[in-house]
Amino acid sequence: MEPSSVNPGSAPAHPVAVRGYLAVFGALMVLTVVTVGVSYLDLSTLATVLVALTIATAKASLVAMFFMHLKGERPMVYWPLGLTAVLFVALFAFLLWSEGDHLFGTRFEDAFDDGRAAPQGEGGH
Numbered sequence: 001m002e003p004s005s006v007n008p009g010s011a012p013a014h015p016v017a018v019r020g021y022l023a024v025f026g027a028l029m030v031l032t033v034v035t036v037g038v039s040y041l042d043l044s045t046l047a048t049v050l051v052a053l054t055i056a057t058a059k060a061s062l063v064a065m066f067f068m069h070l071k072g073e074r075p076m077v078y079w080p081l082g083l084t085a086v087l088f089v090a091l092f093a094f095l096l097w098s099e100g101d102h103l104f105g106t107r108f109e110d111a112f113d114d115g116r117a118a119p120q121g122e123g124g125h
Contacts, residue, residue, distance in 0.1 A: 024066045031059050 035055050043051065065071040070081070 024062050027062055028059055031055050
């Protein structure tokens with residue numbers, strides 16, 4: 001049953017600001033176009049990563065504030081969100097710290113290659 005059919009004279013549970021959602025959608029589309037445009041620029045790897053992370057953070061903030069309704073929440077909601085972010089960064093840092101010592105200079109080769117190459121003339125095809 002529709003909420004309005006239960007009590008026809010009542011207002012919706014909370015007002016929906018469609019214009020605000022459309023503005024956020026427009027901002028997300030603009031940021032997406034900016035991301036694609038930045039990918040065509042001749043930037044260094046570090047600059048490209050920093051610009052991409054900045055744009056992604058802005059987009060994630062818009063989604064969290066407006067679509068997840070965190071903009072008007074009480075401060076108590078931010079404690080679990082902040083704890084999640086801190087744990088994510090800590091676990092990611094620990095992963096990089098524990099695995100980063102052998103990433104540079106490592107050559108990955110075929111695990112099934114025993115070092116002997118097959119003769120060029122042989123083969124069933």
